[in-house]
Amino acid sequence: MASKPVIEVCDIVTRFGAQTVHDGVSFTVERGTLVGMIGASGTGKSVLLREMIGLQRPTAGQVRLLGTEMWSAPADELAAVRRRFGMMFQDGALFSSLTVAQNIAVPLTEHTALDPTTITALVALRLHQAGLPPEAGAKMPSELSGGMRKRAALARAIALEPEILFLDEPTSGLDPITARAFDRLVRSLVDDLGLTVFLVTHDLDTLLGSVDRLIALAQSKVLADGPVRQVMASEDAWLREYFSARFTASPSPGRAQDGPPPLGGPPGSSRAQRPTIQGVQDHGS
Ligand SMILES: Nc1ncnc2c1ncn2[C@@H]1O[C@H](COP(=O)(O)OP(=O)(O)OP(=O)(O)O)[C@@H](O)[C@H]1O
Ligand SMILES: [Mg+2]
Incomplete structure (x- = not known):
């Protein structure tokens, strides 16, 4: 029997005055997976993270982390579950x-x-x-x-x-070598220690190299949810624009490819090697 998801986001609605940020956002995350979330700036990724960890109350909906309802559980149950996840803002x-x-x-x-x-x-x-x-x-x-x-x-x-780690744009502002080392470090937490990681990122290399599954937030809803390459191959106009903008913007010299790799192609380079803490330290910032 499949185990219960460790993260359950159920029909989240978020409004700030007249602005609707989320309008029925739902998804679940299984233990031991690394899930990435993308979305244009201001689509409510950071707000959703804060709602998921019990810091900011959504207008409606519920979040369950490790079975605990973050917006209705008693204080002692909330205190217990807070020890079981970590957040990097x-x-x-x-x-x-x-x-x-x-x-x-x-x-x-x-x-x-x-x-x-x-x-x-x-x-x-x-x-x-x-x-x-x-x-x-x-x-x-x-x-x-x-x-x-x-x-x-x-x-x-x-x-x-923690059993679950939430990361909000962990590689933004890092040079590519340090960013890839950070990706390997996070991947090793999943592969070697069995953590579940939910991260928000705009970093295409993180998505291609480390993430198991991708959720795209757009127009206040989950626009796509699936394996990274499947979401990248979507015909949806916003997703096509999002990914093509990233592939055509200032390609770095010597890059193996300037477009998305073919569907079903080999996994990203950093995924192919087994990450180690030592390997990460070799690239210390
Ligand atoms: N406390 C608040 N009161 C009013 N509006 C808010 C509040 N917090 C966030 N917002 C609004 O909610 C929207 C989503 O913000 P959020 O920070 O989640 O965006 P984001 O998707 O994380 O963007 P980025 O990619 O730039 O980090 C924005 O329009 C923001 O102005
Ligand atoms: Mg944000």
Whole structure:
């Protein structure tokens, strides 16, 4: 028997005054998959993420994470489920007055009764898993590069060993090498640790190289939902424009292809290699 989906988004409606952002958005995500969401700027991807993790109440609809109704469960059940997912916000959202290590320790001190020595050891482990050197722990977020800040945010998001990880545009603003290393790191969390990852991205290389399934949000609804190459091959006018705009915009020199790979072709390059934490560190930002 198939196991219950770990994420269930049920008929979400979101309105801000006269503006309807979501008008009946529904989908489910199975455990151990890496799902990507695309949509034009302002279509409500970040709002949907906040609604999914219980931070922003939708106008109507329900979200179930690991079986818990995020918009009707009792407080103790919500507190328990909050320990089981991690979120990396679009801007990283690190606490600027805390060091990187203190930032990573926040969920551990908030949600566990672990002693300080164990927390210090866990923080070191998370830094390592996120591909950061040990000395990064003592730095303030303002002293980090953009890529390192994203890794620090990821380290904090995985602090409690979550079952689900939500990422909002994790590779935006990163150089291509650092971005691909970040993709491999996220992929390894799915393949090696069994996490379920739901990420919002505009990064076509992330979509082609790491994502199992793609959901496109447009006109307040789920426009397409399926394997990446199937969604990319859609005849829908918006999807065709979205992907062609990305393939024709400033192709990088030496790229193997300037258009989408053929359907059923070999998987993306980073997917073909088994990701390792070591491999990620080789490309540390
Ligand atoms: N608290 C709020 N009050 C009013 N309107 C809001 C609020 N939060 C978001 N919006 C509006 O909802 C829409 C969706 O915003 P959202 O940040 O989810 O877009 P997005 O799809 O994540 O865009 P991007 O790709 O640029 O990050 C926008 O028009 C935004 O102005
Ligand atoms: Mg956004």
